[in-house]
Amino acid sequence: MLKIECLVTGDLEENCYIIHNNKYALIIDPGDEGKRIIDKIEKLKLEVLGILITHYHFDHIGALDEVKNKYKSAKTYDYKSSIDNEIDCFKFKKINNFGHTMDSCSFLFEKENIMFTGDFVFLETIGNYDDENEIIMFNSLKEFVKLNDDIKIYPGHGPSSSVGYEKRNNYFLRGI
Ligand SMILES: [Zn+2]
Numbered sequence: 001m002l003k004i005e006c007l008v009t010g011d012l013e014e015n016c017y018i019i020h021n022n023k024y025a026l027i028i029d030p031g032d033e034g035k036r037i038i039d040k041i042e043k044l045k046l047e048v049l050g051i052l053i054t055h056y057h058f059d060h061i062g063a064l065d066e067v068k069n070k071y072k073s074a075k076t077y078d079y080k081s082s083i084d085n086e087i088d089c090f091k092f093k094k095i096n097n098f099g100h101t102m103d104s105c106s107f108l109f110e111k112e113n114i115m116f117t118g119d120f121v122f123l124e125t126i127g128n129y130d131d132e133n134e135i136i137m138f139n140s141l142k143e144f145v146k147l148n149d150d151i152k153i154y155p156g157h158g159p160s161s162s163v164g165y166e167k168r169n170n171y172f173l174r175g176i
Helices: 034-043 064-070 131-144 163-169
Strands: 003-009 014-020 024-028 047-052 075-077 084-087 090-096 105-109 114-118 152-155
Touching: 003 034, 014 034, 014 152, 024 034, 034 064, 047 064, 047 090
Parallel strands: 024 047, 047 075, 114 152
Antiparallel strands: 003 014, 014 024, 084 090, 090 105, 105 114
16 A cells, blocks of 8 residues: 655745655655655555656756755656556556646546646646647646546646546546
């Protein structure tokens, strides 16, 4: 059973997630306040195996260098990574969902039924995008609604939700 810790970091209140099994951990979007993130990991006595980046906006990677420097053996995963990834107990799919940025991706942990969506889909809203990327965003959302309703989503800002809840309540997913 994986545990999920959420640290809200920086002025833009970005959700940095630490997921772990009490021994090994992955860090998702170390946005800011590197010392706080590292302190939390040290307190939990975790070994960091990977760092997952949903996209490269500054509020998601502000502490990336600091964290990488501390956990030198941890591998970084982002939109360029393989679709299927496995590191020790962590098995996850990388799903590109360009639109908010052209380097946006989500990380889906199928066994645990959880997905980290960055600034792609939030509780009852979606990430902003430039007009010229509207069709790209729309296509990404079309893929999102094909996912199982019971997948819990953990966005880059704000509270968690689920695919099913968003299909029913997210204005931007209506008619898709
Ligand atoms: Zn962003």
